[in-house]
Amino acid sequence: MKQNEPLIFEMSRTERQSSLFPACDVPVQPLEQLIPAPFLRETPPALPEVAEVDVVRHYTRLSQMNYGVDAGFYPLGSCTMKYNPKINEQAAQLAGFEKIHPYQPAETVQGCLRLMAETGQMLCAITGMDRFTLQPAAGAQGELTGMMIIRAYHEHRGDNSRRKMIVPDSAHGTNPASAAMAGFEVVEVRSDAQGGVDIEALRGLLGPDTAGLMLTNPNTLGLFDAQIAEIAGLVHAAGGLLYYDGANANAILGIARPGDMGFDLVHLNLHKTFSTPHGGGGPGSGPVGVKAGLAPFLPAPLVAKNEAGYYLDYDRPLSIGRVKAFYGNFAVIVRAYAYIRSNGAGGLRQVAEAAVLNANYLRARLSQAYDMPFQRTCMHEVVFSALRQKAGGVSMLDIAKRLLDYGYHPPTIYFPLIVKEAMMIEPTETETRETLDQFADALLKIAEEVETDPDLVRQAPHLTAITRLDEAKAARQARLRYE
Numbered sequence: 001m002k003q004n005e006p007l008i009f010e011m012s013r014t015e016r017q018s019s020l021f022p023a024c025d026v027p028v029q030p031l032e033q034l035i036p037a038p039f040l041r042e043t044p045p046a047l048p049e050v051a052e053v054d055v056v057r058h059y060t061r062l063s064q065m066n067y068g069v070d071a072g073f074y075p076l077g078s079c080t081m082k083y084n085p086k087i088n089e090q091a092a093q094l095a096g097f098e099k100i101h102p103y104q105p106a107e108t109v110q111g112c113l114r115l116m117a118e119t120g121q122m123l124c125a126i127t128g129m130d131r132f133t134l135q136p137a138a139g140a141q142g143e144l145t146g147m148m149i150i151r152a153y154h155e156h157r158g159d160n161s162r163r164k165m166i167v168p169d170s171a172h173g174t175n176p177a178s179a180a181m182a183g184f185e186v187v188e189v190r191s192d193a194q195g196g197v198d199i200e201a202l203r204g205l206l207g208p209d210t211a212g213l214m215l216t217n218p219n220t221l222g223l224f225d226a227q228i229a230e231i232a233g234l235v236h237a238a239g240g241l242l243y244y245d246g247a248n249a250n251a252i253l254g255i256a257r258p259g260d261m262g263f264d265l266v267h268l269n270l271h272k273t274f275s276t277p278h279g280g281g282g283p284g285s286g287p288v289g290v291k292a293g294l295a296p297f298l299p300a301p302l303v304a305k306n307e308a309g310y311y312l313d314y315d316r317p318l319s320i321g322r323v324k325a326f327y328g329n330f331a332v333i334v335r336a337y338a339y340i341r342s343n344g345a346g347g348l349r350q351v352a353e354a355a356v357l358n359a360n361y362l363r364a365r366l367s368q369a370y371d372m373p374f375q376r377t378c379m380h381e382v383v384f385s386a387l388r389q390k391a392g393g394v395s396m397l398d399i400a401k402r403l404l405d406y407g408y409h410p411p412t413i414y415f416p417l418i419v420k421e422a423m424m425i426e427p428t429e430t431e432t433r434e435t436l437d438q439f440a441d442a443l444l445k446i447a448e449e450v451e452t453d454p455d456l457v458r459q460a461p462h463l464t465a466i467t468r469l470d471e472a473k474a475a476r477q478a479r480l481r482y483e
Contacts, residue, residue, distance in 0.1 A: 012048035077381045077412035077424025080272035088275045091338040092331040102326040106311045113310035117303045119337045128259020129289030133298045134328040140174040142267030142286025147182030148320045152297045162211040170220045170416045195374040196225035206238035216245035220416045222381035232262025249273045251380035254349030265290040275339035276332045285332035299323045354429035355380040365440040369447035381426035394450045396421040402460035406442040
């Protein structure tokens with residue numbers, strides 16, 4: 001397709017069809033006997049009539065327009081969109097894993113159950129927890145599971161007054177949503193000048209009604225909160241529990257463990273940190289690990305082992321119950337198992353070290369062109385602000401659109417919410433210095449364009465198949481089906 005050539009979606013032509021199949025020579029019941037009369041259509045469905053070759057070319061053309069981590073750098077902050085080794089994909093496609101059925105008897109899937117058990121044990125070693133469930137299908141569901149466990153823990157102790165969950169102002173949006181879904185009242189705690197939890201503000205919020213505090217460390221600003229031991233002590237002294245959002249675990253693998261920081265329970269994103277390509281809705285996996293005192297409340301069943309082998313343990317009277325059909329997204333668990341085994345403890349540490357190094361390299365290269373809201377070493381991601389450019393009439397959205405012309409997927413913008421005109425970049429450990437330099441050069445060039453030709457940036461993108469959209473209209477009047 002030529003540059004800026006319009007996309008043609010309405011390709012239907014009356015009576016055009018893909019192919020003709022011979023009449024079925026197998027006796028079948030009349031349709032009226034298979035489907036009750038009230039549910040039978042009176043007129044044929046209004047489906048598009050398109051030649052097979054046109055259908056193939058249309059979807060192939062669309063696929064070539066897609067942007068993915070296998071095609072280029074994907075710097076979305078907070079999402080850890082890193083390249084994942086293809087050998088882990090191959091492991092998940094082994095027949096003994098791919099072709100099992102969730103209703104198979106335990107004795108026929110011993111290898112799969114062993115893999116799940118060992119994955120949980122390795123995640124315990126990585127995080128400092130005592131027991132894991134692999135059921136939750138994504139990070140947000142892991143958060144909800146954790147909140148339900150905290151609620152069950154307090155209620156089991158008869159402490160029903162603990163209904164407040166404290167969440168930082170820099171948190172992922174799913175944190176307050178998950179807490180609210182679990183029945184908690186969400187209370188926001190502000191950040192201090194260094195980007196960590198404001199200790200004095202936290203003291204004022206803690207009390208006999210505190211159920212817990214949700215944190216990720218490093219936090220969503222990409223900063224490690226060095227006060228974490230003091231924070232944990234304050235929460236525990238008030239009778240609350242400390243929950244770890246594992247979205248940023250890529251920064252601490254093999255270096256620091258949430259359990260050693262004082263966290264009582266944690267969720268991880270296997271699809272972010274442990275090798276499953278994600279985006280576009282899935283697949284995901286959000287295992288939840290807990291300290292021993294919370295283990296009775298984990299979702300049932302859990303993988304257990306006796307003299308006969310591995311089995312699924314449903315005999316858990318204090319369990320919060322199932323949070324997902326069957327036992328989790330198994331193929332994602334296989335990929336994580338392969339990733340952890342292939343890296344080993346030393347390799348996982350190198351993952352975190354390289355991720356932090358790459359983020360700080362971009363921080364150093366871009367800090368003169370874009371504002372830095374927090375002047376300290378970042379971890380796996382770095383947050384800039386385009387307030388300087390905004391003062392000249394060019395927004396962060398304009399800069400992100402212009403970046404498309406340079407062939408890059410834009411980083412996360414306008415998040416975290418506490419940073420005005422935010423741009424959050426997470427390079428991950430998988431990108432080379434050459435890629436980082438090319439990306440930094442593009443952002444530096446755009447910063448120059450803002451000064452010399454701001455309209456060029458304000459009207460971007462110029463080189464994509466689809467240029468600037470009316471985003472409000474697209475959201476409110478989306479066309480999602482054939483009409």
